[in-house]
Amino acid sequence: MPPHRDAPSQICLPGLRAGVVQAPAPERLIKSGLPTEAMVAYVLVAKYAWHLPLYRQAQMLLAQGLDIKRAILAFWVGYAAAELKPLYLRLRELILAGSAPIASEALERIAALYAIEKTIRGHTAFERRAVRQEQSKPLVLELKRWFERKRPSDRTALTA
Secondary structure (H helix, E strand, C coil): CCCCCCCCCCCCCCCCCCCCCCCCCCCCCCCCCCCCHHHHHHHHHHHHCCCCCHHHHHHHHHHCCCCCCHHHHHHHHHHHHHHHHHHHHHHHHHHHHCCCHHHHHHHHHHHHHHHHHHHHCCCCHHHHHHHHHHHHHHHHHHHHHHHHHHCCCHHHHHHC
């Protein structure tokens, strides 16, 4: 049934221009692109959280009637990575600037093990084993004890 003839197709208030006024659409992640942010996020989560390769995602989308090639999905992933880079840099800055004495000490202890490995690189397996038993083993055992002392107890984790 057609609308009533007297019913206005547009409502215009006095003093405003005639016609339909619509807010501009928000910008998309990929300018003039098809995918929404949700679609790009879906591809990223499937790729990195679910370990689903892009070729398989393309096959799954095709089964749903969406013919999106792997190259297009790869472009979306790259574009999203470029957009997320400032966030990554800021988080990295905050993490590295923060004081983490336990992590710093652990890295120092691990670096000592790497220093030993550097000195025995290129030696025979027998020589490397002998040096590791003599020099690395005490460091590894001490590192294990240190980790156990630093590990929060179950009770501490529950009350924190």
